[in-house]
Amino acid sequence: MHIDLTDQYQHKESLIHHLDPRVKVVVTLFFILVVGLVRHGSWIAFGALFLGVLGYAAASKLGMFYAVRRSFIAIPFLLAAAPLPFIIPGPALISFPALNLTISEPGTIRFVSIMLRTFIAVQAGILLAATTPFPDLVWAMCSLRIPRPLVAVIAFMYRYIFVLADEVIRLMRARAARSPEIPGKGKPSLLWRGRVTGSMVGSLFLRSLDRSERVYGAMASRGYDGEMRTYSTFQMRGVDWISLIVFSLLILGSLSLMFLR
Amino acid sequence: MLFSPTPLHIPDGFLSIGVSIVGWILAVVFIGIALRQTKDQLGERQVPLMGVIAAFIFAAQAINFPVAAGTSGHLLGGTLAAIVLGPWAGTLVMTAVISVQALLFQDGGLLAMGWNILNMGVITTFTGYAVYMLVIRFLGSTTRSRLIGGFVGAWLSVIVSAMAAAIELAISGTSPLYLGLPAMAGVHAIIGLGEAIITVGAIGLLQASRPEVLTTGETAPGKRTATFTLVGLLVALGVAAFSPLASAHPDGLEFIAELQGFLGLAQAPSYELMPDYTLPFLSDPVLTTILAVAVGTLIVFGLAWLIARSSAQRGTVRD
Numbered sequence: 193m194h195i196d197l198t199d200q201y202q203h204k205e206s207l208i209h210h211l212d213p214r215v216k217v218v219v220t221l222f223f224i225l226v227v228g229l230v231r232h233g234s235w236i237a238f239g240a241l242f243l244g245v246l247g248y249a250a251a252s253k254l255g256m257f258y259a260v261r262r263s264f265i266a267i268p269f270l271l272a273a274a275p276l277p278f279i280i281p282g283p284a285l286i287s288f289p290a291l292n293l294t295i296s297e298p299g300t301i302r303f304v305s306i307m308l309r310t311f312i313a314v315q316a317g318i319l320l321a322a323t324t325p326f327p328d329l330v331w332a333m334c335s336l337r338i339p340r341p342l343v344a345v346i347a348f349m350y351r352y353i354f355v356l357a358d359e360v361i362r363l364m365r366a367r368a369a370r371s372p373e374i375p376g377k378g379k380p381s382l383l384w385r386g387r388v389t390g391s392m393v394g395s396l397f398l399r400s401l402d403r404s405e406r407v408y409g410a411m412a413s414r415g416y417d418g419e420m421r422t423y424s425t426f427q428m429r430g431v432d433w434i435s436l437i438v439f440s441l442l443i444l445g446s447l448s449l450m451f452l453r
Numbered sequence: 454m455l456f457s458p459t460p461l462h463i464p465d466g467f468l469s470i471g472v473s474i475v476g477w478i479l480a481v482v483f484i485g486i487a488l489r490q491t492k493d494q495l496g497e498r499q500v501p502l503m504g505v506i507a508a509f510i511f512a513a514q515a516i517n518f519p520v521a522a523g524t525s526g527h528l529l530g531g532t533l534a535a536i537v538l539g540p541w542a543g544t545l546v547m548t549a550v551i552s553v554q555a556l557l558f559q560d561g562g563l564l565a566m567g568w569n570i571l572n573m574g575v576i577t578t579f580t581g582y583a584v585y586m587l588v589i590r591f592l593g594s595t596t597r598s599r600l601i602g603g604f605v606g607a608w609l610s611v612i613v614s615a616m617a618a619a620i621e622l623a624i625s626g627t628s629p630l631y632l633g634l635p636a637m638a639g640v641h642a643i644i645g646l647g648e649a650i651i652t653v654g655a656i657g658l659l660q661a662s663r664p665e666v667l668t669t670g671e672t673a674p675g676k677r678t679a680t681f682t683l684v685g686l687l688v689a690l691g692v693a694a695f696s697p698l699a700s701a702h703p704d705g706l707e708f709i710a711e712l713q714g715f716l717g718l719a720q721a722p723s724y725e726l727m728p729d730y731t732l733p734f735l736s737d738p739v740l741t742t743i744l745a746v747a748v749g750t751l752i753v754f755g756l757a758w759l760i761a762r763s764s765a766q767r768g769t770v771r772d
Contacts (some may be wrong), residue, residue: 200557223566228470263558269464272628272637279629304485306627309466310562315464316750317559329556341499345549349511351504353553356505356512364516383650389518393528396513397537397655398508398663404505408498418497 208252212432213332219439220320224313226447232305234450238312241446245315252323259315261321269310276303285412326350331424337379344420352403359399363392461529461573461611461618461641462554463466465562469625477620484548490541490674503542507549510534513548520649528651532581532607533574536656537666539673540582540682547574568621571613571686579683581610581652589671596660599667600653607652611645612638613687619760620690658746712713 203209208216223244230237250256277285280299287294324332330347334340367388373379408416468476489620491499510530517527530550535543551569561569581603588602619637623630659666 221563224465224562225470228466228468228564229565237771240616262514268469269462272467272622272633275629275632276627299555306466310464311463311466313562314559317555317563321557321559325531326557339488341492342545342548344500345503345507345545346552348500349507349549350528350557352505352508353511356508357515359514381541385518386647386650387654387657389516389527389652390656391658392516392654393513393533393651394662396516396657397509397659398666399531400505400509401502401666404498405503407505408501411501413496416497418500420500444475 199326200318201325202254202258202322204253204323206251206253206323207431207435208248208323211327211435212426212428214335214426214428215432215436215439216320216324217329217332217336219436219443220316222440223316223443226443227309227313227316228417229447230305230309231450233301234305236452237446238305238308240449241312241443242308244442244446245312245319248319249315252319254319254322261316262318263311263314273303273306276300276306327422327424329428331422331426334422335426339437340420347420352400355403356396356400359396363396367392455644461569461614461728462551462561463569463618463621464559465564467562467625467627468565468568468621469627471568472621472625473567475566476565478567479684480548480567480570480575483544487541487548488579490533491545494539494674498738503538503546503549505547506534510546510550516651517526518651527647529577529611529614529648531577531646532603532610533652533655535578535582535670536575536585536606537670539670541577541674543578543582544574548632548749550574572617572621576614576683576686577610577616579686580613581606583611583680583683586671594671596657598697599656601658602672603656604649604653605756608642608645611641611648615641615644615720617690622741720772728760 200309206416223241225243230241245259246256249258277295277299278293280296280302282296282298285297285300320329327347330350333346361432491503495502510528511534513528513530513533515527531543531547536545538546548570551561551566551574555563555566555569584606585599585602588605589598592598592601614633615637619628619630619633622628622633656667
């Protein structure tokens with residue numbers, strides 16, 4: 193499974209794109225918290241939360257299934273929960289007497305619930321990144337009282353990811369260009385290949401270190417005093433408050449569905 | 454450009470809410486200390502240096518080498534960051550990397566991020582750094598001892614971090630400890646070799662071209678506190694692993710209910726009025742125990758921190 197390094201923000205003219213980023217961050221975190229609180233096997237609540245994600249994606253004009261298509265990133269991790277149906281005791285759903293294995297009902301319910309939680313929570317994260325430009329997210333983190341130096345480091349990192357990714361692409365191209373397969377000769381040892389990779393990491397580190405010195409010098413000469421300043425600010429408008437309240441109520445409503453049976 | 458996520462980024466949904474919150478509390482404590490320590494270490498260079506180095510770790514994770522059968526070895530970077538910057542700056546750099554991966558690429562969950570920061574940002578950096586410094590202390594500050602220390606440190610850091618993740622999953626009732634721990638440790642003993650080889654390659658290059666970079670890391674703050682912090686955290690995790698929470702039966706509550714024979718009773722009509730738990734935060738015995746473990750963890754960590762502080766102040770060389 194791979195993620196591709198392009199900006200995840202998708203610009204559209206929608207109500208959700210224009211909301212205060214703090215509202216979106218708080219609603220997303222609250223949503224993921226609630227997804228975690230839903231009891232195992234409360235299919236109605238899971239269904240309601242999933243419909244919520246679909247609706248949110250549709251409302252942000254990204255297309256209803258925008259997040260669904262991108263939400264398979266967590267699949268390799270499902271292996272960790274895969275033994276659950278076999279080891280949790282309970283009434284058997286299917287049993288394989290020959291292998292001495294039983295798939296129990298409570299185990300399956302738990303496994304499917306974990307799958308659904310991950311599936312729904314990942315989509316909420318995808319939609320947050322797709323509807324909010326990263327600098328706005330950074331601003332929201334600052335204004336939600338996350339320590340400023342940490343936020344500044346994150347903002348800086350984001351700015352240089354793409355620059356250093358270019359360096360990496362050049363390094364890998366250079367390695368590929370110098371590593372032809374010679375007929376009749378075996379491949380070099382794994383250890384050797386690993387050491388070459390290590391040297392590439394080392395030289396990338398030195399380049400990054402030099403770059404950070406230059407960046408610091410440039411900033412210091414322009415009056416940098418250790419404090420980060422930003423231009424963008426948001427004010428909570430009426431529509432932001434209303435959205436915050438409506439989204440929270442919808443999420444709480446979905447949570448309360450788990451008490452229905 | 455393609456990045457392959459490591460199986461150490463825990464997505465949301467795999468950790469229970471109680472466990473996630475404990476992770477966030479611990480992560481906040483560590484980030485707070487790291488911010489203070491790096492401010493003392495780097496001053497106003499803190500932001501530009503660590504921002505660019507965080508971008509470096511992120512980009513370096515993409516440099517891979519083919520191993521076999523379509524798999525490839527690549528870097529996680531915690532140990533390397535700690536060796537060149539010191540453990541606290543390494544922690545902060547890794548925190549930034551993990552935050553961006555979770556926020557932007559959904560590589561690791563947002564609620565699970567507390568533990569992801571601890572596993573990949575704190576445990577890897579401190580394990581790697583402690584082992585590296587230990588080897589240097591016994592073998593002297595030579596190229597060979599740095600390479601050996603880097604190799605063992607990087608390898609162990611990945612394994613310890615994977616074991617920590619296995620314990621967290623077990624406490625959450627997602628993966629039983631008796632299966633998860635050997636599986637995670639085993640897989641990462643192999644993945645860790647890639648990490649170790651790349652780290653050694655990088656140290657070798659730095660040693661040959663800019664050896665002073667390596668000495669900066671060795672004199673960074675946290676030299677003395679590293680071992681104490683690590684031991685405190687590992688003891689706490691060990692206690693949690695062997696507490697009844699992480700028993701072979703993922704849900705302690707359901708297991709006890711079955712033992713006492715009232716699972717049948719629970720499925721009687723009364724079940725409809727009283728679901729598994731009504732107030733998720735108060736009436737769940739598993740959660741209360743987790744909170745107890747959390748408090749214990751914080752106390753152990755606090756003690757380790759105090760001991761480290763006082764021993765650092767008594768020593769002639771202050772770190």
